[in-house]
Amino acid sequence: MACLIQGFVTNGMAPIMAEQVHNKEKQRLWVKFSQLPATLIIGGILVGFLLCIALLSFVWTPYDPIAMNVRDRYLPIGSEGYLLGTDRFGRDVLTQIIMGARNSLFVSIISTLVSLMIGTLLGLYVAAAGGRIQNIISRTIDVGVAIPGILVAMVLATAIGPGNLAAITAIIIWFIPVAARVVIGPAVQVLSQDYIEAAFGYGRKKWFVLFNHVLPNISSTIIVQASVMFAAAILIEAALSFLGVGAQSPIASWGRTLKEAQPLMEIAPSLMVVPGLAIVLAVLGFNLLGDGLRAYLDPQQTRKR
Amino acid sequence: MIQKPTNLSSMQSTSRRFFRSHKVQQLRGFISQFFVLLLSALIGSLVVFALLRLLGGDVAYILLGNEATQDQVNSLRSELGLDRAWFVQYFDWIKGFFTGDLGTSFSGSYEIFDQIGQRLIPTLLLAFGSLFVSISLAIILGTYAAMNADNAKGVVTDIVSQVGTAIPAFWAGLILVVVFSVSFGWFPAGGYVPIQEDFWGSLRSIFLPIVALSLGITSVTTRFVRSAMLDVLNEDYIRTAMAKGCTRKRAVFVHGLRNASIPVVTVGALQLGNLLAGTIVIESVFVIPGLGQLLLTAVNGREVIVVQSIVLVILLIILVMNFMLDIAYGLLDPRIRDKRNGANHG
Numbered sequence: 179m180a181c182l183i184q185g186f187v188t189n190g191m192a193p194i195m196a197e198q199v200h201n202k203e204k205q206r207l208w209v210k211f212s213q214l215p216a217t218l219i220i221g222g223i224l225v226g227f228l229l230c231i232a233l234l235s236f237v238w239t240p241y242d243p244i245a246m247n248v249r250d251r252y253l254p255i256g257s258e259g260y261l262l263g264t265d266r267f268g269r270d271v272l273t274q275i276i277m278g279a280r281n282s283l284f285v286s287i288i289s290t291l292v293s294l295m296i297g298t299l300l301g302l303y304v305a306a307a308g309g310r311i312q313n314i315i316s317r318t319i320d321v322g323v324a325i326p327g328i329l330v331a332m333v334l335a336t337a338i339g340p341g342n343l344a345a346i347t348a349i350i351i352w353f354i355p356v357a358a359r360v361v362i363g364p365a366v367q368v369l370s371q372d373y374i375e376a377a378f379g380y381g382r383k384k385w386f387v388l389f390n391h392v393l394p395n396i397s398s399t400i401i402v403q404a405s406v407m408f409a410a411a412i413l414i415e416a417a418l419s420f421l422g423v424g425a426q427s428p429i430a431s432w433g434r435t436l437k438e439a440q441p442l443m444e445i446a447p448s449l450m451v452v453p454g455l456a457i458v459l460a461v462l463g464f465n466l467l468g469d470g471l472r473a474y475l476d477p478q479q480t481r482k483r
Numbered sequence: 484m485i486q487k488p489t490n491l492s493s494m495q496s497t498s499r500r501f502f503r504s505h506k507v508q509q510l511r512g513f514i515s516q517f518f519v520l521l522l523s524a525l526i527g528s529l530v531v532f533a534l535l536r537l538l539g540g541d542v543a544y545i546l547l548g549n550e551a552t553q554d555q556v557n558s559l560r561s562e563l564g565l566d567r568a569w570f571v572q573y574f575d576w577i578k579g580f581f582t583g584d585l586g587t588s589f590s591g592s593y594e595i596f597d598q599i600g601q602r603l604i605p606t607l608l609l610a611f612g613s614l615f616v617s618i619s620l621a622i623i624l625g626t627y628a629a630m631n632a633d634n635a636k637g638v639v640t641d642i643v644s645q646v647g648t649a650i651p652a653f654w655a656g657l658i659l660v661v662v663f664s665v666s667f668g669w670f671p672a673g674g675y676v677p678i679q680e681d682f683w684g685s686l687r688s689i690f691l692p693i694v695a696l697s698l699g700i701t702s703v704t705t706r707f708v709r710s711a712m713l714d715v716l717n718e719d720y721i722r723t724a725m726a727k728g729c730t731r732k733r734a735v736f737v738h739g740l741r742n743a744s745i746p747v748v749t750v751g752a753l754q755l756g757n758l759l760a761g762t763i764v765i766e767s768v769f770v771i772p773g774l775g776q777l778l779l780t781a782v783n784g785r786e787v788i789v790v791q792s793i794v795l796v797i798l799l800i801i802l803v804m805n806f807m808l809d810i811a812y813g814l815l816d817p818r819i820r821d822k823r824n825g826a827n828h829g
Contacts, residue, residue: 321523324753324801326760329794333531336782336790337538413651417764420653421779440657440768447661454654461649469645 218470221405224463232280241270243277243430255448265435265449266442275456277430282460285342285424286411289349294404296350297357302388304358305365316362322355327414328421335423345424349411360403364396398475405468409461416457432457513810520806527798531791532573542787546589563589580792588786595789598777599796605675605689606773607800609765610758612693617701618751622740624701625708625747630735632713640705647702652761656695656768663691673770692769696761700754707750711743718742745812752808756801 255263255271263271304315331348338344368374369392377387418424419433427434432453439449543551543559551559560566564575579585585595624640631637664672670691676684715721716739724734763775770776774793781789 317519318523318526321519321527321802321805324756324805325527325798326756326801328760328763329797332763332778332782333534333790333794334538336785336787337535340782409649413649416651417653421764421767423779423782436654436657443657443661444665447665450654450657450661454651454658457651457654458646458649461651462646465645465649 215470215473217466218474221463221466221468221470224459225467228279228283228460228463231276232283235276235280239273239276241273243269243273243428255452263448263452265438266446271435271449271452274430274435275432275452278432278435278453278456279460281342281425281429281431282412282415282457285346285349285415286408289346289353289411290404290407293350293353294357294400294407297354298361298393298400300354301358301361302365302392305362305369305392306384306388312362316359319355319359319362323359325352327352327410328417331414331418331423340423340426342425342429345415345418348418349414352414353407353411356407357400357403360399361396364399365392368392368395398471401475402468402472405464405471409464409468412457412460412464516806516809520802523802524795524799527802528577528791528795529573531794531798532569532576535787535791536569536572542589542785546785576788576791580795585788585792588781588784588789590784590786595792599774599789599792602772602774602777603796604678605771606759606762606766606775608678608689609692609696609762609771609773610755612689613696613700613758613761614751614755616693617697617704617754618747620697620701621704621708622747624705626712626735626740626743628705628709629712629716630731632709641709644702644705644709647698648706650698650702652695652699653764653768655698656692656765659691659695660768673768675769675771675773689771692762692765692771695768696758696765699761700758704747704750704754708743708747711746712739715739715743748808748811752804755804759797759800 265271265274300315304312304319307315327348330351331345334344334348334351335341338347365388374387374391377391382390415424415431416433416436419431420437422434422437424433425431435453436450439446439453442449543556543563543565547555547559557566564572567575576585579596583596585599587594588598624644628637628640628644631640660672663669671688674688676688678685712735716735720738721734724738725731729737762773763778765771766773766775767779774796778790778793780786781793
């Protein structure tokens with residue numbers, strides 16, 4: 179206040195106006211922020227939190243993830259020194275969850291990125307090919323979409339042995355047709371626009387047009403799809419490691435933590451609650467983020483609904 | 484001005500009319516769909532077969548371990564028929580698959596074909612039971628959410644379905660067991676009573692697994708029903724129906740549901756793949772002797788033939804369902820049928 183009065187004395191009205199303008203700017207930002215879809219904000223917070231935890235695990239975890247402490251077995255949630263309790267080996271559950279977040283994100287990020295890249299290329303190619311090729315590949319993709327990822331993972335686990343590699347490869351194979359199918363529709367639509375014809379008329383090559391004109395116009399669809407695929411990848415990673423087909427010991431994984439808790443459900447049911455909640459929050463975060471991004475990037479489509 | 488058609492062209496147009504007629508077009512569509520089904524099954528079986536042969540390494544080595552001599556390996560290979568050319572093995576497998584003779588498992592403990600047949604029943608019960616439960620529930624919940632889209636009831640339904648989508652089926656299963664079996668003791672914690680032995684006992688044993696499986700599928704499908712319903716509610720014919728004196732509810736149930744059912748059927752049939760995958764996990768939670776449990780043991784024991792046969796069975800179920808879905812489309816919506824068959828309604 180004092181500084182304001184001083185400013186008033188020396189410069190007349192200017193600082194007050196500046197203050198008002200500043201306030202208005204702030205207000206406008208706040209309005210802009212409050213107009214963001216709630217799903218985007220909540221999803222963003224959940225996903226951001228998950229990312230932070232996973233990154234944190236590289237520099238710090240509450241305890242050594244594989245250290246056992248037989249004296250402190252089966253401590254309940256909220257015990258002193260062990261925020262989320264301990265498991266049957268006396269390992270800290272919070273540490274397991276943090277390490278599990280790292281594995282979950284590792285698997286889902288790699289598989290989603292790789293499959294999105296391949297799927298987008300395939301989708302663009304098919305959309306531009308037209309005619310019989312488009313027909314045949316689209317049909318194949320339709321069949322591919324219907325094949326469950328766990329089944330692919332089972333085949334791969336038999337072939338190359340269970341582990342993260344089998345899980346990641348399976349998710350990639352499972353996702354490629356999904357990504358391609360999402361790309362084909364919007365890409366065909368964009369390709370029928372006048373500016374595409376203009377670009378071709380100008381003498382541009384096919385892939386130049388696809389990358390410089392089609393891809394930017396369908397990027398919002400791809401971003402939303404990426405978020406949804408993250409969620410699906412986290413779910414299937416958990417399911418695979420629960421079945422013992424995914425990450426193997428000593429890599430911590432939410433699914434395996436649940437598997438280990440299953441025979442103990444009568445002694446320590448709380449051991450099952452925490453990893454499950456972690457999965458739910460992570461998947462919910464990415465799903466909400468996807469919904470929010472869809473509403474934010476493509477408002478017309480959402481308003482129609 | 485108008486030329487009289489010559490005899491020849493009128494004959495042509497008659498035959499063209501015949502080939503464009505409704506029934507023939509429908510039949511042609513049907514046949515081409517069936518062809519796609521067969522081709523997909525063929526490609527799928529070849530891919531699975533190739534993956535297991537190319538990536539899997541030598542099964543004989545894996546079974547015998549590192550210390551086996553070359554002679555032992557060779558004799559096991561010929562015993563298992565692995566020394567034959569790949570296409571002989573493939574055709575032998577396919578022939579066995581359809582004639583009911585897949586041989587015994589490597590460990591020699593069971594006849595593969597009979598085992599798969601026995602295990603199929605609980606798995607199908609689980610999958611179709613949950614499909615039925617979740618689609619019926621989703622239609623009710625989704626319609627409810629769409630009709631209340633602008634008030635608190637709709638928002639609550641939205642939030643519940645959003646959270647439900649994020650809950651993994653196997654975790655839901657574990658929690659259900661803890662609550663309803665361990666604490667309350669209302670349902671068995673696991674195991675399966677064959678349906679031909681004790682109907683009610685069987686239902687009791689698959690009740691919790693079906694609930695766990697349905698949770699996620701219901702949530703996903705509810706969201707689809709909701710958005711399909713919202714689209715339909717904006718259509719002119721709903722307004723027309725209400726202008727003619729229909730109540731909003733009646734307009735929705737009589738005119739809306741059939742129109743909204745197309746996306747629902749699509750999602751429902753696509754979910755079948757997820758459901759069959761879900762049963763693999765759920766069977767592991769509830770210790771149900773279904774296909775999934777057999778598949779898991781086979782994966783761990785590297786039982787190549789068992790794995791590829793089960794995968795082919797599941798693939799065939801999914802493909803046949805998709806085939807039926809394509810036919811169902813036509814029945815639900817004449818517009819799709821005609822568009823696909825190239826007829827012009829103008």
